[in-house]
Amino acid sequence: MAKAGARQGAKARGGFWGVVRAAIAAGLMIFVIGPVIVVAVYRFVPPPITFLMVQRVFEGHGLERRWVPMRRISPNLVRAVIAAEDARFCDHRGFDLEAIEKAMAANAAGKKLRGGSTISQQTAKNVFLWPGRDWVRKGLETWFTVLIEIGWGKERIMEVYLNSIEWGPGVYGAEMAAQKNFHVPASRLTVQQAARLAAIVPKPLSWKAAKPGPYMKRRAGSINRNARAVRREGLTACVL
Incomplete structure (x- = not known):
């Protein structure tokens, strides 16, 4: 027993x-x-679809996207999004510690919330993960950011970013954004058009690039000035 x-x-x-x-x-x-x-x-295959795209389809926005390689995206747009979203893109390894510290300080002081996400982090979030702010998603975002920085490199990260982010209801990627807003391919975006597209990245469902209001015109003008500084200081060397 x-x-x-x-x-x-x-x-x-x-x-x-x-x-x-x-x-x-x-x-x-x-x-x-x-x-x-x-x-x-x-690293070699275009990401076919994202969680956000699926969500937007169920919300009734549709899905329009046309993948194009970096050589068919205007350098004006690259400079504009770096100026607007991540001026230190070519210098950091996925995480801008200075921006994170500033965001934390602003939040602690009770000021308007600021984000510290880099283009690399945004790419990891948009391509691989679901929308949200829970800790599991944030942890996975960090892991994917490390992986794409190691495995892809800056040019591929920018290529995927510009082909995947939302630029209006049901509109994804630089090519469809250029076609929908300005009736030109992404390769022919002017400095002003690129600045307008970069200006609406934070709120693509409510801000309009084709017919901007006074605030958006001022925002696009600021991005345009910063984009000139980005070009002058060679801050796109890792991409262009």
Whole structure:
């Protein structure tokens, strides 16, 4: 009886640790190995669809997107989005610590909330993850940001970013944004048009690039001035 009980106890413990090992293996696959594989594939293959795109379809916005390589995107747009979203894009390794510290200080002081996300972080979030601000998503965003910085490099990150971000209801990527707003391909965007597109990135469902109001005109003008500084100081050297 005692031996039988001991065998049953050992079997139960073995079953428990078997479940633990299976859970650990599943966690490693989901949170470590899986992301590495997906990032490696997307280094060469355009990401087909994102969680946000699916969400917007269910909201009734449709989906219009046409992938184009970097050589078919105007340098004006590259300079404008760097000026508007991440002036230190070519210098950091995915995370702008100075911007994060400023954002934290502003938030702690009760001022208007500011973000510290880089273009690399935005790309990781937009391409691989669901919309939201929970800690699990933020942790995965950090991991994917590290992976794309290592595995893709800056030019590929910018290419994926410009082809994936939302630029209006159901409009994704630079090519469709240029066509919808200005009736030109992304390769022919002017300095002013690029600044207007960069200006609406934070609120693409409510701000309009084609017919900007007074605030958007001022914002686009500021981005245009900053884009000139970006060009003058060579802040796009890692991309252009």
